[in-house]
Amino acid sequence: MHIAEGFLPAGHALGWTVAAAPFVVHGARAVVKEVRDNPESTLLLGAAGAFTFVLSAIKLPSITGSSSHPTGTGPGAILFRPPVMALLGTVVLLFQALLLAHGGLTTLGANAFAFAVVGPWTGYLVYRLTRGAGAGLLPAVFAGVAMADLATYVTTSLQLALAFPDASTGFVGALVKFLGVFALTQIPLAIGEGILGVLLFRVLTVNARPELERLGVLRPAPLVPTGGAA
């Protein structure tokens, strides 16, 4: 989903930077507030950032014969709400833009908007809707994490179609073309990422139950009467 350095017209690059900046600033405040108010969250925040760090570094082959990478922004959005991922995701993109020549500084705003804003928000909303519809935690995590991944790539396709509309078929034609490159390749990757998200939450529900209850991901277990010993 990385739009390479210099590959957006200056006006678009500036526009997406302006669009993404408030989310990232708000996200930075959300992270600081979370760490200050709940220092015990730091470990899980680290896990959320690390998850997106490792997943976005791995390029995976897809059935379409091309390769792409997952995003890893879904679990953090589900655990800590999307603003936190606006910062953590942008840090990942900055690392890749500066050290890997992957993505870019001029396209950082557009990439952050797709990867760190739209992806996490979509994943979080899908997770909430799925849970609201009565699904259990893990099916909702699967849906949310997979859709965070897919939505990021759909957004990148939209951004490119806006900047490079097709000469004859216009914006829609260009969108179909870019979706053909990104979205199709991404479907199996999104499924794989959804499964990894489920694995992560299976481990967390066992080992980090108090944190998940405090974050509202799990309902506190009812107090079991233990014959007056409580």
Added chain:
Amino acid sequence: MTRRTLVNALLVLAVVALFAVPLLVDGGASEYGGTDAAVTEELAAGGYEPWFESVFSPAGEVESGLFALQAALGGGVLGYVLGRLHGRRTARPSAAAADPR
């Protein structure tokens, strides 16, 4: 092996299969070029010239190394956190046994 461990192992297997099976079926016919690069090449072929260059562009092998470093950093931190959380839980039963709630 508990049922939970078994399900976790099967989930890992499912992820591996999801990416290994297409590779095996394909039999090396595809080049698996990156989608990011595919778009860049197409735009460049259409006459677009990037107006800004990357500040630092590592060459091939260095780049793969840095990607590996990124994955290692993420995997290391994730493993550290999960290990600590696991250790915290496994350390608790002994304490709980001495002091039941």
